[in-house]
Amino acid sequence: MTRPAVVLLSGGLDSATVVAIARAAGFTVHALSFRYGQRHGIELERAAAVASALQAHEHRIVDVDLRAFGGSALTADIAVPKGRSAAEMAHDIPITYVPARNTIFLAFALAWAEVLGSSDIFIGVNALDYSGYPDCRPEFIAAFETMARLATKAGVAGAEPLHIHAPLLAMSKAEIIRAGLALGVDYGLTSSCYDPGPNGEPCGACDSCLLRARGFAAAGVPDPLTARFAPGCSGPVPSASASRG
Amino acid sequence: MTRPAVVLLSGGLDSATVVAIARAAGFTVHALSFRYGQRHGIELERAAAVASALQAHEHRIVDVDLRAFGGSALTADIAVPKGRSAAEMAHDIPITYVPARNTIFLAFALAWAEVLGSSDIFIGVNALDYSGYPDCRPEFIAAFETMARLATKAGVAGAEPLHIHAPLLAMSKAEIIRAGLALGVDYGLTSSCYDPGPNGEPCGACDSCLLRARGFAAAGVPDPLTARFAPGCSGPVPSASASRG
Numbered sequence: 001m002t003r004p005a006v007v008l009l010s011g012g013l014d015s016a017t018v019v020a021i022a023r024a025a026g027f028t029v030h031a032l033s034f035r036y037g038q039r040h041g042i043e044l045e046r047a048a049a050v051a052s053a054l055q056a057h058e059h060r061i062v063d064v065d066l067r068a069f070g071g072s073a074l075t076a077d078i079a080v081p082k083g084r085s086a087a088e089m090a091h092d093i094p095i096t097y098v099p100a101r102n103t104i105f106l107a108f109a110l111a112w113a114e115v116l117g118s119s120d121i122f123i124g125v126n127a128l129d130y131s132g133y134p135d136c137r138p139e140f141i142a143a144f145e146t147m148a149r150l151a152t153k154a155g156v157a158g159a160e161p162l163h164i165h166a167p168l169l170a171m172s173k174a175e176i177i178r179a180g181l182a183l184g185v186d187y188g189l190t191s192s193c194y195d196p197g198p199n200g201e202p203c204g205a206c207d208s209c210l211l212r213a214r215g216f217a218a219a220g221v222p223d224p225l226t227a228r229f230a231p232g233c234s235g236p237v238p239s240a241s242a243s244r245g
Numbered sequence: 246m247t248r249p250a251v252v253l254l255s256g257g258l259d260s261a262t263v264v265a266i267a268r269a270a271g272f273t274v275h276a277l278s279f280r281y282g283q284r285h286g287i288e289l290e291r292a293a294a295v296a297s298a299l300q301a302h303e304h305r306i307v308d309v310d311l312r313a314f315g316g317s318a319l320t321a322d323i324a325v326p327k328g329r330s331a332a333e334m335a336h337d338i339p340i341t342y343v344p345a346r347n348t349i350f351l352a353f354a355l356a357w358a359e360v361l362g363s364s365d366i367f368i369g370v371n372a373l374d375y376s377g378y379p380d381c382r383p384e385f386i387a388a389f390e391t392m393a394r395l396a397t398k399a400g401v402a403g404a405e406p407l408h409i410h411a412p413l414l415a416m417s418k419a420e421i422i423r424a425g426l427a428l429g430v431d432y433g434l435t436s437s438c439y440d441p442g443p444n445g446e447p448c449g450a451c452d453s454c455l456l457r458a459r460g461f462a463a464a465g466v467p468d469p470l471t472a473r474f475a476p477g478c479s480g481p482v483p484s485a486s487a488s489r490g
Contacts, residue, residue, distance in 0.1 A: 062313050068305060069360045100356035103396045107352040111345035115314045135396045143392035150385040151348045 002028045005120035005165075006109045009033050009059070011046035013212055014124035014168055016190045017180035019054045021167050022122045024183055029056040030116060032109055036101075037067035042200040046191040053189055062108055066098055082195075082205035102135035106144055106164065114152045119160040121148075126168045126176070141166045173215025181221065188224030201229040247273045250365035250410075251354045254278050254304070256292035257437045258457055259369035259413055262425035264299045266412050267367045269428055274301040275361060277354055281343075282312035287445040291436040298434055307353055311343055327440075327450035347380035351389055351409070359397045364405040366393075371413045371421070386411045418460025426466065433469030446474040 005027035009015045022029050033047040044061060051059035102125065109121045125136040134140065145164040152162070168176050180187065192212045193202035202209050202225060216223040250272035254260045267274050276296040278289055289306060296304035347370065354366045370381040379385065390409040397407070413421050425432065437457045438447035447454050447470060461468040 060313060063308070063310055065308055066356065068307050069357045098356075099359040099398075100352055100396055103355055103393070104349070104352040107345055107349040110348055111311065111343075112314045114344040134398055137395065140392070140395040143388070143395050147385070147388035147392045148348070150382065150388050151345055151380045153344075153379055 002026055003120065004028045004030055004057070004116045004118040005122055006030050006032055006113045006116065006118055007056070007122040008105055008109055008124065009047045009051060009056075010124070011043035011048075011050060011190060012124070012192045012208070013173075013180070013187055013190045013215075014126055014176060015047075016050045016054070016185050016187070017176050017183070018122050018124040018165075018167060019050060019056060020180055020183035020185045022120075022165070023054060027120060027122075029054070030112065030118070031056040031059040032105075032112060033059065033061045034064050034105060034108070035061055036064045036098075042196050043191045046189055046200070049189045050185075053186055054184075060112075064104065064108070066101065066104070069099065082203065084207055084210070100135070102133075102140070103144070106148070110148050110151060110162070113162065119162050120165060121162065122165045122167070124168050125166050126171065126173075128170065128172050138166070138169055141169065172218065173211055174218035174220075177215050177219040177221065181219075186224065188228055190225070247271055248365065249273045249275055249302070249358075249361045249363040250367055251275050251277055251358045251361065251363055252301070252367040253350055253354055253369065254292045254296060254301075255369070256288035256290070256295060256435060257369070257453070258418075258425070258432055258435045258460075259371055259421060260292075261295045261299070261430050261432070261435045262421050262428075263367050263369040263410075263412060264295060264301060265425055265428035265430045267365075267410070268299060272365060272367075274299070275357065275363070276301040276304040277350075277357060278304065278306045279309050279350060279353070280306055281309045281346075287441050288436045291434055291445070294434045295430075298431055299429075305357070309349060309353070311346065311349070314344060327448065329452055329455070345380070347378075347385070348389070351393070355393050355396060355407070358407065364407050365410060366407065367410045367412070369413050370411050371418075372415065373417050383411070383414050386414065417463065418456055419463035419465075422460050422464040422466065426464075431469065433473055435470070 003026070005022050007019050007022050007029050009019060009031040010033065019029055019031060031047070031051040033044055035044060048059060102123070106121065106123060113119065113121055123141070125141060127136060127138055141164050145162065148162045148164065171179070177187070191200055192208045194206040194208050195203045197203070212223065248271070250267050252264050252267050252274050254264060254276040255278065264274055264276060276292070278292040280289060293304060347368070351366065351368065358364065358366055368386070370386065372381060372383055386409055390407065393407045393409065416424070422432070436445055437453045439451040439453050440448045457468065
């Protein structure tokens, strides 16, 4: 018998890998995405494609208006920074940080887990190539788990304690990519860019695109998204798959 | 100079008292309410009235669809239990419990506090007359504060640590009412009922109505709502204020 798990799924490379890891660990995946006013709305289409391809049991998208408070380039009308070095990413919290986003997302995951009777939540945070976000650190995840065990009926009833699984926490981007490929993840379905074009073409210069490119380079494999989008073009290359055949 | 604080405001007796306490402590109140699919939607009108009467600096209502997951009589089509004894309330988690609600509400408060540059969040949870909800316990509040201090930019930058103020935690309902009256709270503006009538008239039999009635009785003062709504009537008594004059 499989156990249900709530898996936070953004449609990006990391969370797609986490869906595959949760499935491989024997969990029935209840994938959870958010429509939170993000400018990169294409990621919700990719999340649905990833959930389907990796045979999630179900995929729900919850509306959460993080724009009500502003304060981030991902949700407000502020330019996404481009071309930052690895050193800059490591030392500054960028304007793309969304205040308390992972706290809010995990809180919703907790609510759904409680309704499902699940004691397992998966999140694709990563403390190595993590763009400097405070809520991607291991001490944050551990503190959330401690809090969550006190927050629900299960915590009162003494049932199986809640686990926040963050399997990518100590992995490099290259290790994540290799793990995902071994589990059959099609990274051509994912979207990582903070500022994609109208057809989802990656900008190639934001923190997330740069981390992704460095990861594929370090893993020594080509990014299938590069085959889908020729540099500088305004849409998918129509003959991309044909040209490979 | 006053400091900004985010105060969770439901429109009920407890959170109205907390607004008054935060103001008395010298904070500029940024009141936060949620439209979360609650069947007792009248409470949002009362929240606005309370925020105005107690001179909150601003009042925001955020849409959060807790109905996406179901699981509670407050958000799903499940009957609200009536006429429970104090012993039943103390020992069972009722169906009116909304999964992870306070975790979600505090997560949003944390996001707003971070945008405001505030290190203070107020919540009106109460561990004595608390209807058995796990996320009203002092150990939950303490664990949330620990987590929140790690979740935000302030936690990274080593700024003033975040405080979750729960001033009602150890107070009886009667003590809360006396404190609020001393600070000028008009409890006639508040709404406590889980299952009010179309004009906001309290049912008088749900846990929340019963706790409120016992509180006013123990405080030895009349509930001003009783003057607004005659028992069993379908709306405010038009001559209620005139009849007292």
